[in-house]
Amino acid sequence: MRLVMIGLGRMGGNMARRLMQAGHEIVAYDRDTDAVAKLADAGAIAAASLDEARARCQEGGAEAIWWVMLPHGAVTDGVIDQIAGGASAGEVVIDGGNSFYKDDIRRAKALAEKDVHYVDVGTSGGVWGLERGYCMMIGGPDQVVRDLDPVFSALAPGAGSIERTRGRAEGIDDRAERGYIHAGPAGAGHFVKMIHNGIEYGLMQAYAEGFDVLKGKASEKLPEDERYDLNLADIAEVWRRGSVISSWLLDLTAQALASDPHLEKFSGNVADSGEGQWTIEAAMEEAVPVNVLTTALFARYRSRVEHTFGEKALSAMRFGFGGHVEMPQ
Numbered sequence: 001m002r003l004v005m006i007g008l009g010r011m012g013g014n015m016a017r018r019l020m021q022a023g024h025e026i027v028a029y030d031r032d033t034d035a036v037a038k039l040a041d042a043g044a045i046a047a048a049s050l051d052e053a054r055a056r057c058q059e060g061g062a063e064a065i066w067w068v069m070l071p072h073g074a075v076t077d078g079v080i081d082q083i084a085g086g087a088s089a090g091e092v093v094i095d096g097g098n099s100f101y102k103d104d105i106r107r108a109k110a111l112a113e114k115d116v117h118y119v120d121v122g123t124s125g126g127v128w129g130l131e132r133g134y135c136m137m138i139g140g141p142d143q144v145v146r147d148l149d150p151v152f153s154a155l156a157p158g159a160g161s162i163e164r165t166r167g168r169a170e171g172i173d174d175r176a177e178r179g180y181i182h183a184g185p186a187g188a189g190h191f192v193k194m195i196h197n198g199i200e201y202g203l204m205q206a207y208a209e210g211f212d213v214l215k216g217k218a219s220e221k222l223p224e225d226e227r228y229d230l231n232l233a234d235i236a237e238v239w240r241r242g243s244v245i246s247s248w249l250l251d252l253t254a255q256a257l258a259s260d261p262h263l264e265k266f267s268g269n270v271a272d273s274g275e276g277q278w279t280i281e282a283a284m285e286e287a288v289p290v291n292v293l294t295t296a297l298f299a300r301y302r303s304r305v306e307h308t309f310g311e312k313a314l315s316a317m318r319f320g321f322g323g324h325v326e327m328p329q
């Protein structure tokens with residue numbers, strides 16, 4: 001198939017490459033003309049504007065398919081509005097970024113008025129996706145998603161060497177086993193991806209806290225015979241092998257500790273892109289308790305300030321009721 005890839009950053013660029021490796025044709029568009037030129041060197045058709053991208057995509061006679069891979073919010077909305085402005089009936093807009101699922105529902109309704117189809121794809125795989133493939137959670141109309149199957153199938157990891165899940169029925173839709181699902185109508189793909197990312201926050205926080213406690217065991221504040229100077233890189237390594245908590249996130253932790261045992265490259269000011277917060281908002285709408293996920297998000301907020309005003313207030317109250325002084329820095 002021929003499709004336009006808009007946004008040729010870490011994700012979009014590599015997804016375009018993976019699609020071309022599978023025989024698809026990519027019309028490449030990005031405001032960064034160097035990124036377009038680089039992808040053209042790898043075999044893509046370069047486009048200097050959205051109009052040109054549409055024309056090049058339609059050359060084969062089919063309506064344009066747009067895969068948008070941009071930061072969520074205003075940037076993605078702006079580009080989709082521009083596409084919609086010149087769109088013909090039958091075009092397909094796919095948002096493969098990390099959009100908020102309620103934005104998908106709104107966009108799908110607006111585009112449907114022009115008979116333009118909208119598909120939301122929560123895409124996981126990060127910078128490793130070119131090689132390993134991308135796990136995709138898809139929302140949108142059934143037939144449109146079916147028609148795009150060659151694209152999803154090429155991007156997905158495939159069944160690979162992962163054993164079939166014991167107890168899973170034979171002869172059912174095997175897309176999940178090949179690394180992608182059609183989760184439901186507009187927004188369902190990004191909703192599932194949002195929860196995936198919420199879980200990601202919780203898992204990451206659990207590893208981070210565990211390693212913090214291991215590191216702290218060398219503290220001079222502990223009795224001498226209870227101090228251990230633990231090799232964190234080795235602990236991460238051994239847990240990768242047969243332990244209950246082995247995972248890809250642990251693999252990445254082991255890699256980071258192997259090359260930088262004190263993680264000196266990092267300040268520890270942890271950013272977030274919104275999915276953790278949206279997960280908690282969704283849980284509140286459903287009145288579902290998400291204690292771990294909430295704590296993980298708040299730990300990120302906490303990581304960005306040396307001391308909060310609230311912590312100063314704590315010290316002030318302790319001092320007020322008991323004359324208790326603060327810990328020395």
Ligand SMILES: O=C(CO)[C@H](O)[C@H](O)COP(=O)(O)O
Nearest residue numbers: 124125197271272273274275
């Ligand atoms: O989609 C992803 C992985 O699957 C994102 O890369 C990841 O979740 C980053 O999110 P945040 O910036 O909030 O940590």
